[in-house]
Amino acid sequence: MNVRGRDVRLPPAGLAPRTHAEDPVEYYYKPLTGRLYRARLRLIADLLGETRFESLLEIGYGSGIFLPELARRSSRLVAIDIHGESAKVEQMLAAVGVSAELVDASLFELPFADGEFEALVCVSVLEHTTELDRALDEFRRVLKPGGVAVLGFPVRNRVTDGFFRLVGYDPRAIHPSAHGDILGAAERRADFTLEQRAWLPRFLPLDLAAYAGCRCRAR
Numbered sequence: 001m002n003v004r005g006r007d008v009r010l011p012p013a014g015l016a017p018r019t020h021a022e023d024p025v026e027y028y029y030k031p032l033t034g035r036l037y038r039a040r041l042r043l044i045a046d047l048l049g050e051t052r053f054e055s056l057l058e059i060g061y062g063s064g065i066f067l068p069e070l071a072r073r074s075s076r077l078v079a080i081d082i083h084g085e086s087a088k089v090e091q092m093l094a095a096v097g098v099s100a101e102l103v104d105a106s107l108f109e110l111p112f113a114d115g116e117f118e119a120l121v122c123v124s125v126l127e128h129t130t131e132l133d134r135a136l137d138e139f140r141r142v143l144k145p146g147g148v149a150v151l152g153f154p155v156r157n158r159v160t161d162g163f164f165r166l167v168g169y170d171p172r173a174i175h176p177s178a179h180g181d182i183l184g185a186a187e188r189r190a191d192f193t194l195e196q197r198a199w200l201p202r203f204l205p206l207d208l209a210a211y212a213g214c215r216c217r218a219r
Helices: 031-048 067-072 086-096 132-142 158-166 179-187
Strands: 053-059 074-081 101-104 117-123 143-154 192-200 211-218
Touching (some): 031 143, 031 192, 067 074, 117 132, 143 179, 179 192
Parallel strands (some): 053 117, 074 101
Antiparallel strands (some): 192 211
């Protein structure tokens, strides 16, 4: 049986591989962290909306945990990462009956044609770089005019900083870009329209939340 976070399709516990030392895949299934980690994916799914896309690209697929859900929302699913463990992820996808093209590539040099995709998803990647404009340049290049980009990222505040320190990370070292940096980079672009923002928990102001996302439309 698939684990579902408010009907987001995830692989069964223990099947998605840990592809690098900082891969948080186990957090999706733990009692304390699982609710938040699965809610992040529900947030991104909600921002994508109910449309089924002809072509969808995931930037930074990691363990592949979100690919089963994204496969339900696209006819052609492509995903990139640089961890070099695609064979493990392909094995997991085969076990759950999901088809996706996994490509070893950097988000700064996407090996795709201009306007190749109708949608793009990037979850918990942009906070790791300060080259936000360079990344968004590539995202816009591979999107069709009118295409959708959904970005997800942690909110920077005292609580989230404390959480990352608790699990053994320096929050500034692993997340040099804050949520405000990412939203600002998307909002000031002339080739994107920032259509929607959302965050968790929903009852808190954005700057006090734990996780946020936005939906951008390519002009």
